[in-house]
Amino acid sequence: MRKGAVGGAALLVLLAGCVRAVPYEGDEPRLQGPPEVQLDVVHRHARQFDVEVPDRRAGSQQELAAGSYILGHLQLAGYAPRLDRVPVGDAVNSTNVVAFPPGGGEPEFVVTVPYDSPRSGDHSYGTEIGIFLEVARALMVADPEHRVGFVALGAESADHRGTRRLARFLLDEGVGPSVISLSGVRSGPRAEDGVVVWGACQEGHAIESSALSRRCEEPVDNDDVITAAGFEHTWIGGDPEPLARELFGFLTAARS
Numbered sequence: 001m002r003k004g005a006v007g008g009a010a011l012l013v014l015l016a017g018c019v020r021a022v023p024y025e026g027d028e029p030r031l032q033g034p035p036e037v038q039l040d041v042v043h044r045h046a047r048q049f050d051v052e053v054p055d056r057r058a059g060s061q062q063e064l065a066a067g068s069y070i071l072g073h074l075q076l077a078g079y080a081p082r083l084d085r086v087p088v089g090d091a092v093n094s095t096n097v098v099a100f101p102p103g104g105g106e107p108e109f110v111v112t113v114p115y116d117s118p119r120s121g122d123h124s125y126g127t128e129i130g131i132f133l134e135v136a137r138a139l140m141v142a143d144p145e146h147r148v149g150f151v152a153l154g155a156e157s158a159d160h161r162g163t164r165r166l167a168r169f170l171l172d173e174g175v176g177p178s179v180i181s182l183s184g185v186r187s188g189p190r191a192e193d194g195v196v197v198w199g200a201c202q203e204g205h206a207i208e209s210s211a212l213s214r215r216c217e218e219p220v221d222n223d224d225v226i227t228a229a230g231f232e233h234t235w236i237g238g239d240p241e242p243l244a245r246e247l248f249g250f251l252t253a254a255r256s
Contacts, residue, residue: 032078035142037134037244045073045130049115054124056117058155059092063116067095070115070133070152074099077137079150086155086165094154096162098169102140107149107177109206109254111135111247112166114156128182131244135251142252149177160225167229178206179226183235185243194239195246206232212250 033041049056049066056063067083074081079099086094094116101107113132117124129152136150153162170177183198200207212234226233236247 032141033137035138037131037138037248039241039244042127042130042134042240042244045133046126048126049129050124050126054117054126056115056124057119058094058116058158058161059088063094063154066115066129067097067152067154070097070129073133074136074150077133078102078140078144079136081150084165084169086161088155088158088161094158094162096154096165096169097152099136099150101145101147101149103145103147105147106175108147109251110149110151110166110170110177110179111182111251112151112153112163112179113182114162115152116154116157116162118157123184127185127240131185131240131247132182135244135248138248139251142248146251148251148254164225167225167231170231171229176231178232178234180207180234180236180247181226182237182243182247184237185240194242195236196238198235200234205234207234207250207254210250210254212236212246 048069053062053066056066071081071083074097079102081097081099083095084098086096088094097115111132113128114125115129132150132152139146139148151166153166155161156163166179195212197207197212200212224233237243238246
């Protein structure tokens with residue numbers, strides 16, 4: 001049996017007992033945890049994707065297992081996520097995992113991350129998914145009435161189908177959030193304090209006055225489906241610890 005199939009089965013078993021799958025110590029899980037991002041939890045989530053199911057091709061059973069894991073942990077964090085179908089091919093579908101603000105209001109921001117694996121196979125997005133899940137959890141504890149949505153994108157490696165479906169979903173819902181995409185965990189001399197931001201340099205952008213904007217590089221080419229649909233779109237990447245810290249800090253301070 002292929003390693004990916006074994007990993008997919010492991011994740012499904014993990015989800016089946018997901019109350020005890022929350023990565024905390026002790027006999028009973030702490031369903032919320034502290035109001036701050038815990039980097040060790042980020043890495044524990046990351047291992048589930050990078051080690052257990054690194055091959056999560058769009059529409060595969062492994063991608064389904066990964067989506068189920070994300071769905072379960074968002075539920076444990078206090079969200080009411082839903083699955084939004086993403087067509088991939090003939091009789092093959094993926095899903096976006098959509099968690100809107102807990103109070104049911106219109107989101108001011110939507111944080112996204114891809115959860116299928118890229119076709120190149122050189123990067124599994126495990127750490128990005130870990131940051132996504134841990135920021136969502138910590139934000140719920142810090143501000144239960146926050147106005148941030150979280151969307152895990154399926155089938156991103158298949159011509160950005162997850163993002164395309166998200167743009168249509170937001171239009172159909174009649175909401176107008178600024179979209180923040182976890183774009184890549186990396187470091188380098190261009191990343192001040194290990195964080196780099198693209199696309200937030202324009203005057204009047206929703207995050208213009210924040211610490212994130214002060215790390216902004218030149219604006220990217222806005223020829224993407226999110227901006228084409230009329231939404232602000234920001235990409236953020238960098239070293240895991242400062243990336244998670246800066247994103248969480250921005251979201252906790254951004255409530256209007």
